[in-house]
Amino acid sequence: MNDVPMYRDETASVYPAAAPGGGPAVMIVGAEPVAASRFDPWAAALLSVSPLPGVATVFQAAREPDGRPMLVVDAAGVTLAERLVGQGPLPVAEVHTTGLALASALAQVHTTGLWHGAVCPSTVVYADGVRLAGFDACAPGMAKPPAPSRFAAPEGVPGPAGDVYGLAATLYAALGGQPGGLVGELYDVPPPLTAALRAGMSPDPAQRPTAQQLYGSLSVIGATENTLPAVPVAAALVGSPVRPVNQAVVSINLAIAGAAAAGAAAAAGVVVGQGASGALSAMASGGGAKVASAKGFMGGLSALKIGAFAAGAAVIAAGVGVGVTILNEDEAGPGPMVTAIQEFDFGNVSFTDTVQGTTAELVGGKGKPFDGDTNTEGYRLGDDPIVYTDADGDNDLDALVVLAQEGGNNIFEWPYIWLWEDGKAVQLPYPLADAGRCGNDFEPPGVNGGHFTLTRNIAIAVPTCAQPEYQDEKVEIAVEDGYPVTVSPHGAAASCIPAEFESLMEIVNYEPRIAPDEKAPPVDTADNFKKLELIYTTWDETRPVAWLRVRMIRNDDSVSCGWVPNNGLDE
Structure with a gap:
């Protein structure tokens, strides 16, 4: 029997095992002895909560004859991390x-004086419902030192408040x-669901709800059948x-200090060829859970495949811990983020320029005035820095670039999204804002996640060009079906605020779209809105306008924007 551990860190090793009933399990064995006075009360408390709904079954929690702590835990089901990466x-x-x-399970766990210490998508397991595994993170004698994580509370101290933060971040x-x-x-x-999670992720642990309070907040939120876009994470x-x-x-945690990608597995704690632990031998010969052979564990450790992401993560800055999922050949998730657009010469x-209906050929960041155009000095790249993120969720970076037009004392600017498609940058023909000397303006663009x-x-x-009256509108913008959209709430990327010389008029029986394009999908179904207000100008336009903006009031009173064709609506 090959007794190679599937993972090892400085305080414990993890072995694939078989549960007493024959199902999959893992056995965690501490690296050093621990006093009975420290471990045994903790083990007794853990075994007392193990039968609870929402807690993974703990088959054994004891000390080996040499004093090392040992747990055998049910490993049936798939983790939330797997599901998010896969679907x-x-x-x-x-x-x-x-x-x-x-939340209910944590509330009961906390009443015993225990806490989890590592609530995250990798410890949430779906098997006969949903369960929390990974309580070894805070076990006496095998607790892991705190490490940076999106799911770790900022105070860096494990406890009930940290568990609430981890659960809220995981959801x-x-x-x-x-x-x-x-x-x-x-x-x-639903905004109330986001609000409950926002409270759970408060930077101040004193301001977070308890697990019981979080359960209470979630229990009064009406269930919804909404399905989110199936884009692997x-x-x-x-x-x-x-x-x-x-x-x-x-x-696994890739805690790398500039290690090469080839050494990522070793740096991550995947160890091969180590001898059996005493606990392993004792378990194999004394009944209870038995360790599976390496061949039985995913066809042997050689079958483990560090996905393409790990190669990219292996060259991150020294000391940064990044969790990756190691999958077999068929389960490998998306590769490293494609950043080629950062080298593109805008x-x-x-x-x-879809606002003016013209095209600017930029050379060295500048474009010539158009033939017969005596009012402008031509186009150029805007002064705002180019920012990048994966706006369309296809695992490559996209860019937000500002185009500027100068003429006399006037400077007009428009931010446009460029996608990275088939090895080249492609401009979306819809500006996200417009800015002029005596009109609208916008602040330098930024990035938040994707x-x-x-x-x-x-x-x-x-009143004067020197002192316009502004109303600010903060938006987060993604790309959906090739169109820019606001994500909270979902809508067209255009502004929904009536500007000077614009008014509102209620309309009915229209289905606003997310872009001024017949092929663009609707913003949402009509039953999610209680009022549609057309935004129209109060003075004659010199050019015909094919599409008009619509201010859409949702049933929860949030506001999003859409577009409708101008079939005489502005007359």
């Missing part, structure tokens, strides 16, 4: 149910959010530096 965000109703079950990730930054509203997710966004909890997916490109961020300053009145 993308879960249906909202399932995330809600998962949150209720785990937020399951809904498609990216913990660790701004906890914004998410597309098609990069392993870097859901992985966490925890010990593996099952045999199907090994979630100073020498054909830039379409979204571009933009603050638009809408000129609602311009």
Whole structure:
């Protein structure tokens, strides 16, 4: 029998095992002896909560004859991390149910004086419901030192408040959010659900709800059947530096100090060729859980495949812990993020100005005035820096670039998204804002996770060009079906604030689209809105306008924008 551990760190090793009933299990063995006075009360408390719904079954929790701590834990089912990497965000109703079950389980665990210490997608297991595994993270004699993670509370101290943070961050990730930054509203997710998770991720542990209070907040939220876009999530966004909890997916911390990709497995703690531990031999010969052979464990350790992401993660900055999922050949997730667009030269490109209906050929960052155009000095790249993120979720970076037009004392600017498609940058023909000397303005674009961020300053009145009156509009923008959209709430990327010389008029029986294009999908179904207001100009346009903006009031009073064809609506 090959007794090679499937994972090892400085305080414990993890072995694939068989449960007493023959199912899969893992055995965690501490590296050093621990006093009975420290471990035995903790083990007794853990065994007392193991039968609870929402807690993975612990078959054994004891000390070996040499004093090393040992746990044998059920490993049936798949982790949330596997599901997110393989299929993308879960249906909202399932995330809600998962949150209720785990909050209830943590509330009962905390009453015993225990806490988990590593709640994250890699320790949430779906088997006969949803369960928490990985309690060894805080076990006496085998606790892991705290490591940076999107799911670890910022105070860096394990405890009940840290568990609440980890659960809230895990549920937020399951809904498609990216913990660790701004906890914004998410597309098609009820705002009360996001609000409950935002409270759970408060930077101040004293301001977080208890697990019981989080359960209470979740229990009053109506269930929803919404299904989120099935876009696989990069392993870097859901992985966490925890010990593996099952045999199907090994979630590992790559704590690398400039290691080459070839050494990533060793740096991550995958060890080969080590001798059997005393605990392993004792378990194999004394009944109870037995260690499976290496061949039985995913066809042998040689069959383990560090996905393409690991190669990219292996060259991250020294000392940064990044969780990755190690999969077999068929389960390998998305590869490293493609960053080629960062090398693209936007100073020498054909830039379409869809506002003016013209094309600018930039050379060295500048374009010549148009034939017969005596009012402008031509186009150029804007002064705002280019920002990058994966706006369309296809595992490559996209860019937000500002095009500027100068003429006399006036400077007009428009930010456009460029996607990286088939090895080249492709401009989306829809500006996200417009800025002029006496009109609208916008602040330098930014990035939040997979979204571009933009603050638009809408000129609602311009008494003088020197002192316009602005109303700010902050948006996060992604790309959906090739069109830019706001994500919270979901809508067209255009502004919904009536500017100077614009008014509102209620309309009915229209289905606004996410872009001024007949092929663009609708913003949402009509039953999700209680009012549509056309935004129209109060003075004659010199050019016919084919599409008009619509301000859409949702049933929850949030506001999003859409487009409708102008079939005489502005007359």
